Amino acid sequence: MGPDVTPNGANDNGTDDDVTITVLGSSGSYPGPGSACSGYLLRHQGFRLWLDAGPGTMANLQTHIGLADVDAVVLSHEHPDHWSDLDGFYIACRYVETRTDVPIYAPAGLCDMMRSEIDEQSPFDWREITDKTKVAIGPFQFTFSRTDHPPETLAARIEPAGNPRVLGYTADTGPAWAIEELGLGLDLVVSEATFLHDREGTSPHMSARQAGTAARAAQAKRLLITHIWPIVDPEQSVAEAREAFGGPVEYARMNATYQL
Numbered sequence: 001m002g003p004d005v006t007p008n009g010a011n012d013n014g015t016d017d018d019v020t021i022t023v024l025g026s027s028g029s030y031p032g033p034g035s036a037c038s039g040y041l042l043r044h045q046g047f048r049l050w051l052d053a054g055p056g057t058m059a060n061l062q063t064h065i066g067l068a069d070v071d072a073v074v075l076s077h078e079h080p081d082h083w084s085d086l087d088g089f090y091i092a093c094r095y096v097e098t099r100t101d102v103p104i105y106a107p108a109g110l111c112d113m114m115r116s117e118i119d120e121q122s123p124f125d126w127r128e129i130t131d132k133t134k135v136a137i138g139p140f141q142f143t144f145s146r147t148d149h150p151p152e153t154l155a156a157r158i159e160p161a162g163n164p165r166v167l168g169y170t171a172d173t174g175p176a177w178a179i180e181e182l183g184l185g186l187d188l189v190v191s192e193a194t195f196l197h198d199r200e201g202t203s204p205h206m207s208a209r210q211a212g213t214a215a216r217a218a219q220a221k222r223l224l225i226t227h228i229w230p231i232v233d234p235e236q237s238v239a240e241a242r243e244a245f246g247g248p249v250e251y252a253r254m255n256a257t258y259q260l
């Protein structure tokens, strides 16, 4: 398990006024040795939101909170590196925790795919989201934006109630979508940075350099890079992103908690 105290001093639990984001996994596209794919735990005012549920994230989630404590799940798109642990969560919710009506927000393609195998005893309440959907999920106001990544993939602008700071999450995207679609001046942007500049243009993702350039154009204040392929040295990614961004950059260390 990684550190629960980050350089900016947030602890694992925070206080009610804090908005914290705990990294459950940050490997891009497939898990690395001992590391999980995309997933984050957002906490504010006692509400716990699981954002993306890639392989390995459910195991890490339970080192921070219990499965009964998950108030809502948001899934960015139907690629399995962003949702496959939902299968285990389904089993735990239905047969172990006997939960009902757990809200799961996802694009239509993923809702349809999952609903087809779900019966009336499903513990999940599927709610479709799409480009420009605005929805309050607990104390978080989400506004979604479709990115440059097939199939329908939704980035999010996340505004916590009673706190002026704003979080941006790019989900997966190529460089044809701009972070500024989430608004200028984000306090923290969690951006995919799948590879280094030498692979730009080879798949619908961004390099660390492109993530830094996009965050700079959006006048973001801090950049947390994630969805890094396991073959890439994250320190190199940070160096590349920092040069392009010109501001503070960290990579999303698994199980680290960051304060918004």
Ligand SMILES: [Zn+2]
Pocket (backbone or CB within 6 Å): 028, 029, 038, 079, 081, 082, 172, 227
């Ligand atoms: Zn991905």
Ligand SMILES: [Zn+2]
Pocket (backbone or CB within 6 Å): 077, 079, 149, 172
């Ligand atoms: Zn993807």
